[in-house]
Amino acid sequence: MADIRVLPKQLAELIAAGEVVERPASVIKELVENSIDAGANKITVEIQHGGITYMRVTDNGCGIKPEQVSTAFMRHATSKIASESDLFKIGTLGFRGEALASIGAVSKVEVLTKTRENENGICYSIEGGSETKCEEIGCPDGTTIVIRDLFYNTPARMKFLKKDSSEGTAVAAVIDAIALSHPEISVKFIRDSKLVVATSGDSKLASAVYSVLGREFASGLIPVDTTTEGIRVSGLICKPVHCYPTRTKQYFFLNKRFVRSGVIAKALDQAYKNSIMVGKFPAGVLNIELDADRVDVNVHPAKTEVRFSDERAVFEAVYYAVKNALSIGDTRPQLELKPKKPVENTGFSRMTAEEYRALAKKEEPKGETIAEKLYKNVSETKPYSVMKDFQKSLVSNRTVNITFPKAEEEKKPDISEAEPQRSLEFAFEKKTEALETDETRFENISFIPDTEIEFKYIGEVFRTYIIVQYKGSVYFIDKHAAHERMLYEELKKDGVKEVQSLLSPVSVALSREEYRAVLENKELLNGAGFEIEEFGTVSVLVRAVPAALEKTDIMYLISDIAANLVKFQKAESDIIDDLYHNIACRSAIKGGNEQSAAELEEFARRVLSNNDIMYCPHGRPVAFELKKSELEKQFGRTK
Numbered sequence: 001m002a003d004i005r006v007l008p009k010q011l012a013e014l015i016a017a018g019e020v021v022e023r024p025a026s027v028i029k030e031l032v033e034n035s036i037d038a039g040a041n042k043i044t045v046e047i048q049h050g051g052i053t054y055m056r057v058t059d060n061g062c063g064i065k066p067e068q069v070s071t072a073f074m075r076h077a078t079s080k081i082a083s084e085s086d087l088f089k090i091g092t093l094g095f096r097g098e099a100l101a102s103i104g105a106v107s108k109v110e111v112l113t114k115t116r117e118n119e120n121g122i123c124y125s126i127e128g129g130s131e132t133k134c135e136e137i138g139c140p141d142g143t144t145i146v147i148r149d150l151f152y153n154t155p156a157r158m159k160f161l162k163k164d165s166s167e168g169t170a171v172a173a174v175i176d177a178i179a180l181s182h183p184e185i186s187v188k189f190i191r192d193s194k195l196v197v198a199t200s201g202d203s204k205l206a207s208a209v210y211s212v213l214g215r216e217f218a219s220g221l222i223p224v225d226t227t228t229e230g231i232r233v234s235g236l237i238c239k240p241v242h243c244y245p246t247r248t249k250q251y252f253f254l255n256k257r258f259v260r261s262g263v264i265a266k267a268l269d270q271a272y273k274n275s276i277m278v279g280k281f282p283a284g285v286l287n288i289e290l291d292a293d294r295v296d297v298n299v300h301p302a303k304t305e306v307r308f309s310d311e312r313a314v315f316e317a318v319y320y321a322v323k324n325a326l327s328i329g330d331t332r333p334q335l336e337l338k339p340k341k342p343v344e345n346t347g348f349s350r351m352t353a354e355e356y357r358a359l360a361k362k363e364e365p366k367g368e369t370i371a372e373k374l375y376k377n378v379s380e381t382k383p384y385s386v387m388k389d390f391q392k393s394l395v396s397n398r399t400v401n402i403t404f405p406k407a408e409e410e411k412k413p414d415i416s417e418a419e420p421q422r423s424l425e426f427a428f429e430k431k432t433e434a435l436e437t438d439e440t441r442f443e444n445i446s447f448i449p450d451t452e453i454e455f456k457y458i459g460e461v462f463r464t465y466i467i468v469q470y471k472g473s474v475y476f477i478d479k480h481a482a483h484e485r486m487l488y489e490e491l492k493k494d495g496v497k498e499v500q501s502l503l504s505p506v507s508v509a510l511s512r513e514e515y516r517a518v519l520e521n522k523e524l525l526n527g528a529g530f531e532i533e534e535f536g537t538v539s540v541l542v543r544a545v546p547a548a549l550e551k552t553d554i555m556y557l558i559s560d561i562a563a564n565l566v567k568f569q570k571a572e573s574d575i576i577d578d579l580y581h582n583i584a585c586r587s588a589i590k591g592g593n594e595q596s597a598a599e600l601e602e603f604a605r606r607v608l609s610n611n612d613i614m615y616c617p618h619g620r621p622v623a624f625e626l627k628k629s630e631l632e633k634q635f636g637r638t639k
Contacts, residue, residue: 021102023161024051024150025170030099031145032178035059036185040142041201045175046190050167052150060142063115069124070131073109075101105129106157107150113143128153172196176212177258180251180285183208205236209285217249221284222329226321229313230290233321237268237284240275240326240614241333241621249283254295256287259306264288267315271322274488274577275330277619286322288314332475332614335626337634453609457601464591468604474631475608477623479600480591481616482607487548488584488617496529496583498547506542506554507535514562515540521565521575528579532558548587557586581617 021027028045035043038061048054064072075098103109104126114121121139125132151158161167168191179187179199186201199211210218221236238249252264264286272282296307308314455470466477510518515538518525525532529546542554549557564578589595595603607613613622632638 021106021150023170024055024167025174027051027055027103027107027147027150028057028171029174029178030103031055031057032174034099035061035143036178036182038062038143041184042186043178044188044190045171047168047171048192050161050164051147051171052161052164052167053148055147055150056144058142058144060140063118063121063141063143064111064113065115066118066122066136069111069113069122070134073100073104073124073126073131101129103147106154107152108148110146110148111143112137112139112145114139114141116141168192177251177253179208179212180205181253181256181258181287205285209236213249217283222325224284224286224321224325226317226324228317228320231313231317232289233286233317234289235284235286237286237322237325238282239330239333240272240282240619242283243272243276243280243619244283245280247281250281251285253285253287254306255289255292257306261306263308263311263315264318267318268322271319271326274617275326275615275619280619282322284322286318288318290314330611330614332623332625333621335476335624335630337626337630453605455604455608457597457604459597460595460600462591463594466600466604468601468608470608472628474626474628475604475623476626477604477607478591478616478620479595479603480588481620482603482613482622484584484588484616485613485622486606487588488580489612491580491584492577495527496546499529499531499544500547500550501531501544502542502554506558507539508542508555508558508562509539510559510562511566512538513566514559517565518558518562524572524575525561525579528576528583530558530561530579546583546587548583552586557582584617 021030024047028047028051032043032045035057038059040059040061042060044056044058046054046056046058100109105128108127109125111124112121113124120136122134123137123139124134151161172189172191175187175189175197179185179197183199183205184201184203185199187197187199188195189197197212199208206218206221209221217238220239220242222239223235224237225234226232238244247265250265250268252259252261254261268282268284268286276282294309296309453470455468455475458467458469458474460466460479464479466475466479468475468477518532518540519534522532529544530542531544532540532542535541540558542558545552545554545557561579561582565575570578607623615621629638
């Protein structure tokens with residue numbers, strides 16, 4: 001065995017620095033958190049070349065006392081904790097006392113700091129852990145720290161840094177989190193001499209979101225503010241129709257500390273369940289406030305991972321806060337029509353008859369007649385009335401005959417493109433009274449609106465979308481999505497009421513994994529109306545299904561359910577939920593099916609009078625609203 005020795009101080013500091021200082025972003029995070037702990041309400045961060053060669057953090061906080069500046073760069077020197085008990089109720093962002101020591105060990109650092117009580121400040125420099133300068137200097141209240149040449153003395157660490165652009169983006173992500181978690185602080189971020197972020201510090205989260213994430217993200221957010229069992233959840237969340245394909249727009253803060261938490265993320269997902277499309281993730285900014293002794297932030301050196309004393313309480317607080325906010329603040333999605341493109345000015349709209357004649361008298365360019373030129377200019381917008389007046393104005397001088405090709409006849413919808421009927425048919429023996437037709441299945445929905453609403457039924461287009469006029473808006477309703485949601489809510493409320501036995505049981509061959517999954521969840525499937533039993537080594541026999549699925553391809557249905565059971569290892573409640581999704585989707589009326597005007601009108605009534613019917617179980621919107629004002633903009637009636 002090799003000899004055991006005590007490492008030299010400088011080598012030990014370099015090793016310790018590796019736990020805290022990974023890249024420029026981790027340096028900025030530590031310094032900005034120190035500025036916040038110092039009571040600053042204005043913080044400016046500037047970097048060059050991704051922060052590798054230059055970083056500067058300036059604040060107007062309390063500053064550091066002259067006699068304590070050098071002490072601040074000693075390892076485990078901190079003003080945040082004093083005893084062991086403080087570790088279990090940490091209320092500051094920084095507390096380890098390792099940040100400045102680690103940064104000073106791997107870079108060239110210069111500090112200018114002044115407290116309000118002192119007339120002069122201190123300029124202190126340290127390189128590679130060794131002090132090089134400490135003298136009085138005139139400077140404003142607060143602290144400015146400049147870091148140059150990160151990892152200049154550890155080239156092995158330097159080679160693992162990414163490109164300047166990547167490192168700069170990582171720093172920007174840190175600034176975004178700081179600005180969103182502390183809207184009461186004015187934060188500025190300058191990257192390669194360009195101002196990238198500037199928040200007002202007006203204490204309004206909406207203002208910080210607008211400055212950091214942009215106008216598009218900030219528009220239409222829903223406020224959250226609920227307290228449950230001493231846990232307050234506040235912030236802003238997006239509407240279900242504005243969810244994103246990744247989780248990058250999820251910002252979680254615990255007592256204003258940016259954290260990554262699977263518990264919070266899971267609660268957010270569950271609150272949006274059945275309201276967002278598959279493959280999309282909710283976005284928002286949430287701050288969870290709870291007593292410091294109910295959470296352990298001393299889990300990871302970067303302090304971004306935390307551990308809760310009661311994860312269930314945190315989960316429920318976030319879930320119910322978001323769910324309540326969605327029930328109050330979510331509204332029908334509005335159709336956003338693109339602004340009209342300005343028509344290219346061909347000169348026709350403002351030219352008088354005399355000017356037209358003057359144009360006609362001009363010499364025709366070689367290879368292109370005036371008629372061809374005029375046709376070329378107007379072929380896109382086809383202002384027929386303008387051209388007609390133009391022709392009339394030329395009669396007395398020179399007639400120009402212009403003909404337009406006939407507009408392509410609008411393609412009629414091909415009814416054959418509607419969802420094909422299943423080729424397999426099975427004879428059913430009714431175990432209970434079954435639903436006979438689409439009409440009777442529709443009538444079975446027991447929802448009764450609390451209040452009568454007045455609207456005007458306009459009609460149906462493409463045998464899929466219902467159009468109605470209601471409260472100064474036009475609504476486009478997807479009848480399949482709406483019916484699917486109604487059926488799903490009925491199933492959640494009452495379960496499967498009616499089951500039909502098959503006269504000829506259906507054998508379904510499965511893979512070994514699917515076979516095992518189906519048998520393991522046999523009781524759940526029975527509870528959802530599927531009577532299934534073993535049949536051979538890798539096959540099951542289906543003897544009964546929910547009555548609403550009488551026209552469904554049984555083999556395809558069971559294979560699909562079995563595949564989902566294997567693919568997604570879920571809790572019992574989630575499996576039942578998925579089964580209800582499947583039943584509702586397959587038994588709902590389809591686009592292309594024909595219903596009477598009375599049925600469609602009743603459909604619209606149920607949708608408009610119940611705000612719970614806003615999304616199908618897969619997250620697709622049930623209806624879109626087109627406001628009268630938006631239509632008038634398109635027709636130029638208003639600006």
